[in-house]
Amino acid sequence: MNLNEELKKIIVKDLFLEDITWDQIEDDAPLFGEGLGLDSLDAVELVVIIQKHFNVEIKDMDEGRVAFQSINSLASFIKERRQS
Amino acid sequence: MTKKEARQWTSRSIGSAFQHKIFYVLIRIGGWRLAYLVLYFVALYYVLFRPSVRKRCGYYLSHRFPGQVGLQRLKSCYQLSLELGKVLIDRAVVGILGVDRMSASFDDKKILYDLISEGKGIIFLMAHVGSWQVALSALHFLKTPVNMVIHREEGDVDRHYFEHRSLEWPYRIIDPEGFLGGTLEMTDALKKGEILCMMGDRLFGNLKNTLSIRFLGEDALFPFSAMKIASTSGAPVVVLLPFKTGPTGYGLRLARVIRVPEGLGRTGDHFLPYMEEYVRALEDFTMEYPFQFFNFYDMWKRF
Incomplete structure (x- = not known):
């Protein structure tokens, strides 16, 4: 299972998304607002989820702005942090 | 539903910047006494000749005092406007003449010490009652950085107390x-x-993150974001309600400590019991201090 797929499954399960399955999430679709439709409170949960599953911390708004654009950007962020 | 439609309230000031400056001058000349004296007439003018002020007071007063009409309602409207004016003057007094001009008492220090020692931060869930700025000055003993969730609009000419003398901001604004x-x-x-202060009685963002809870006899909308953040972070929620006790004194009531379990899910229903606790505390407060609740918009509006 590649990282993108793993992320999608975790997001659907841990954020209790009911009206979408992991394979319906597009890699480059926005996570927030239009796209997957997550909102600001989901962002709080997502920060914790990423830390719990990948041991990667999203510390502030600047990092969140980069990481939370799409599944692709989130996967890149996690990979980058794991290497550093 | 757009953000603007969902958010009925505004932080814009009723008076102009010039009118506020007059009060600042009065405070410098004669302290709170002179400013209060003028306020009695100014508040009367606004209540008698500005229908919009009566309307804005009416949303809350019609729920708090449902039987009141005519002169009785006008009197309540005046009392409410007067109390708001006093709170704004007190804030300016602290800023212009110094923090020591206003005293703020708080009896539950040990509870806060214990909570802060848990290391998960604290969410202070407050409301638009009394003066939260003066009240926060009673919490300096914690020596923990404070983060205040606050939005200011263009046209909000009220100064925070520390802005009067270009002091360093005593808290970080989010x-x-x-x-x-x-x-x-x-x-x-x-x-x-650290400490995170949020207001639990005004809407931000979309209606998805709100709960309909009975408040003063009718369902009103309250945001549950504080409870969601508490559930995610493990931080305790402390309901803190400041109230004015006299011309130069404030009290700070620790009304509830709410523990929100982790992993409650995504929808608001899971957070209902915890938000209800907050709303009950707020309702109790309005029973005791009916003219210190300063939400001048229709919280009960149905969308």
């Missing part, structure tokens, strides 16, 4: 209109064990 509603900054503050 704008809920910022990126992802400022939630990442909020989480980050709690992770560092």
Whole structure:
């Protein structure tokens, strides 16, 4: 299972998304607002989820702005942090 | 439903910048006594000749005092406007003449010490009652950084007390209109064990993150974001309600400590029991201090 797929499954399960399955999430679709439709409170949960599953911390708004654009950007962020 | 439609309230001031400056001058000349004296007439003018002021007071007063009409209602409207004016003057007095001009008492220090020692931060869930700024000055003993979730609009000419003398901001401001509603900054503050202050009685963002809860006899909308953040971070929620005790004194009531379990899910229903606790505390407060609740918009509006 590649990282993108793993992320999608975790997001659907841990954020209790009911009206979408992991394979319906597009890699480059926005996570927030239009796209997957997550909102600001989901962002709080997502920060914790990423830390719990990948041991990667999203510390502030600047990092969140980069990481939370799409599944692709989130996967890149996690990979980058794991290497550093 | 757009953000603007969901958010019925405004932080814009009723008076102009010039009118506010007159009060600042009065405070410098004659302290709170002179400013209060003038306020009695100014508040009367606004209540008698500004229908919009009576309308804005009426949303709350018609729920708090449902049987009141005519002169009785007008009197309540005057009392409410007067109390708001006093709170604004007190804030300016602290800013212009010094923090020592106003005393703020707080009896539950040990509870806060214990909570802060847990290391998960604390969410102070407050409301638009009394003067939260003066009240926060009673919490300096904690020596923990404070983060205040606050949004200011153009046209809000009220100065925070520290702005009168260009003092350093005593707390960090998180704008809920910022990126992802400022939630990442909020989480980050709690992770560092800091204090996060939020208002639980005004809507931000969309209606999805609100709960309909009975308040003063009718269902009103309340945001549950504080409870969600508490559930995610493990931080305790402390309901803090400041109240004016006299011309130069404030009290700070620790009304509830609410523990929200982790992993409650995504929808508001899971957070209902915890938000209900907050609303009950707020309702109790309005019973005891009916003219210190300063939400001048229709909280009960149905969308």
